[in-house]
Amino acid sequence: MITHTIFSANNPLPTSPFFHSKVEKQWLLQSFALKAKPIQLKVSNGCRTRACLGSDKSIEIPHQWYNLIADLPVKPPPPLHPKTYEPIKPEDLSPLFPDELIKQEVTGDRFIDIPDERLEKLLETPARIYYKYEGVSPAGSHKPNSAVPQAWYNVQEGVKNVVTETGAGQWGSALAFACSLFGLGCEVWQVRASYDQKPYRRLMMQTWGAKVHPSPSMITEAGQSMLQKDPSSPGSLGIAISEAVEVAAKNADTKYCLGSVLNHVLLHQSVIGEECLKQMEAIGETPDIIIGCTGGGSNFAGLSFPFIREKLNKKINPVIRAVEPAACPSLTKGVYTYDYGDTAGMTPLMKMHTLGHDFVPDPIHAGGLRYHGMAPLISHVYELGLMEAISIPQTECFQGAIQFARSEGLIPAPEPTHAIAATIREALHCKVTGEAKVILTAMCGHGHFDLPAYEKYLQGNMVDLSFSEEKMKASLANVPHITA
Numbered sequence: 001m002i003t004h005t006i007f008s009a010n011n012p013l014p015t016s017p018f019f020h021s022k023v024e025k026q027w028l029l030q031s032f033a034l035k036a037k038p039i040q041l042k043v044s045n046g047c048r049t050r051a052c053l054g055s056d057k058s059i060e061i062p063h064q065w066y067n068l069i070a071d072l073p074v075k076p077p078p079p080l081h082p083k084t085y086e087p088i089k090p091e092d093l094s095p096l097f098p099d100e101l102i103k104q105e106v107t108g109d110r111f112i113d114i115p116d117e118r119l120e121k122l123l124e125t126p127a128r129i130y131y132k133y134e135g136v137s138p139a140g141s142h143k144p145n146s147a148v149p150q151a152w153y154n155v156q157e158g159v160k161n162v163v164t165e166t167g168a169g170q171w172g173s174a175l176a177f178a179c180s181l182f183g184l185g186c187e188v189w190q191v192r193a194s195y196d197q198k199p200y201r202r203l204m205m206q207t208w209g210a211k212v213h214p215s216p217s218m219i220t221e222a223g224q225s226m227l228q229k230d231p232s233s234p235g236s237l238g239i240a241i242s243e244a245v246e247v248a249a250k251n252a253d254t255k256y257c258l259g260s261v262l263n264h265v266l267l268h269q270s271v272i273g274e275e276c277l278k279q280m281e282a283i284g285e286t287p288d289i290i291i292g293c294t295g296g297g298s299n300f301a302g303l304s305f306p307f308i309r310e311k312l313n314k315k316i317n318p319v320i321r322a323v324e325p326a327a328c329p330s331l332t333k334g335v336y337t338y339d340y341g342d343t344a345g346m347t348p349l350m351k352m353h354t355l356g357h358d359f360v361p362d363p364i365h366a367g368g369l370r371y372h373g374m375a376p377l378i379s380h381v382y383e384l385g386l387m388e389a390i391s392i393p394q395t396e397c398f399q400g401a402i403q404f405a406r407s408e409g410l411i412p413a414p415e416p417t418h419a420i421a422a423t424i425r426e427a428l429h430c431k432v433t434g435e436a437k438v439i440l441t442a443m444c445g446h447g448h449f450d451l452p453a454y455e456k457y458l459q460g461n462m463v464d465l466s467f468s469e470e471k472m473k474a475s476l477a478n479v480p481h482i483t484a
Contacts, residue, residue, distance in 0.1 A: 169201030171259030260296025269302025356475025
């Protein structure tokens with residue numbers, strides 16, 4: 001099959017089993033610029049190419065199995081029939097094994113072709129699908145691309161502790177990991193719904209040395225205020241941001257780290273798209289459409305911004321499509337205006353597509369892609385007409401995730417299921433039109449800690465929550481009225 005895996009190389013993380021811990025910190029210090037690191041591509045003939053950025057050398061990962069028997073000077077003794085003690089015949093094995101495996105068992109051929117059949121064959125589409133996989137990092141997502149440099153820059157300035165928030169737990173895990181590398185204190189406010197539903201994400205952070213609090217908490221004034229209003233609050237990223245920012249503002253030795261939305265985070269994540277550009281060039285492909293999931297926007301920006309640069313330079317002209325949850329559609333339903341990045345109104349006002357800083361999304365997916373606003377830079381790019389956006393309900397997302405998992409083997413986190421569902425839509429459209437489009441998407445993290453959500457879907461208990469216009473209007477009523 002022709003589904004192509006583009007594995008991450010520029011995650012600031014060692015992926016080689018031969019990587020030695022004694023050079024780990026030096027490697028990490030050098031990882032923020034594009035270096036000659038390994039990349040891996042899955043190409044249509046089933047051969048994976050391994051190469052180095054900045055090098056014209058490549059090594060083909062085999063697309064054939066090697067049979068040692070063909071080269072042995074003395075052949076091994078044959079297996080014997082359990083009753084006749086005669087050498088076993090191929091037909092004797094047919095009750096146990098399929099014919100092709102029987103042929104391989106007795107063959108004297110030196111090389112045997114490795115089959116390659118997956119998602120595109122399942123969809124019966126002429127489209128060629130490439131996905132950028134970021135789940136190979138220790139934290140299981142693309143988030144260390146920014147977490148490691150943020151931790152490093154804080155250490156360089158003598159900061160002792162950092163605080164942050166996390167929704168589904170990907171960012172909190174990444175920052176806890178990064179802080180463990182540099183001996184930096186880390187404190188995380190995890191959205192209550194996620195804290196309860198994902199104990200292993202919390203334990204992951206704690207294993208790396210982070211303190212983790214459910215948000216809203218009684219530790220901060222912002223958390224106390226929210227709990228007074230709603231003692232059973234499921235929390236939100238906006239609330240968790242308020243708590244983390246409050247702690248940072250009150251402690252001179254503590255700084256705040258953010259995993260999405262801000263320009264410097266999107267900048268760090270651009271290694272994703274820069275890598276994809278080189279990898280697509282290496283196999284002679286140009287994407288016709290680029291699809292990414294959007295919550296705060298870090299992964300989507302990382303994938304798409306380098307391609308937007310090439311589009312602005314008129315070198316390529318792909319459709320660039322953001323995909324968000326129907327239950328929290330900041331781009332497709334939100335208002336483009338100045339708003340706070342947090343619920344308590346402690347952060348600077350940013351002009352962005354927003355549902356209102358008071359908006360508390362339904363806690364499905366345990367927090368993933370559930371932020372009231374979109375990154376200001378992505379919002380600006382959207383307003384310029386350089387990209388488009390759609391929203392997809394969660395049952396369709398998980399249906400796509402199941403198809404992906406059963407054809408590609410990787411279980412996606414809930415966040416990239418939105419991009420996967422939109423990719424499947426596009427591929428099926430190509431099946432109707434006969435277009436052989438090249439589709440590039442992002443699989444920004446694995447779903448190993450999200451299996452309760454899969455269980456809910458597989459048992460038929462997942463429902464599509466309708467977006468509440470009234471809830472958004474009430475939230476937008478509290479947005480400052482600024483003309484700019």
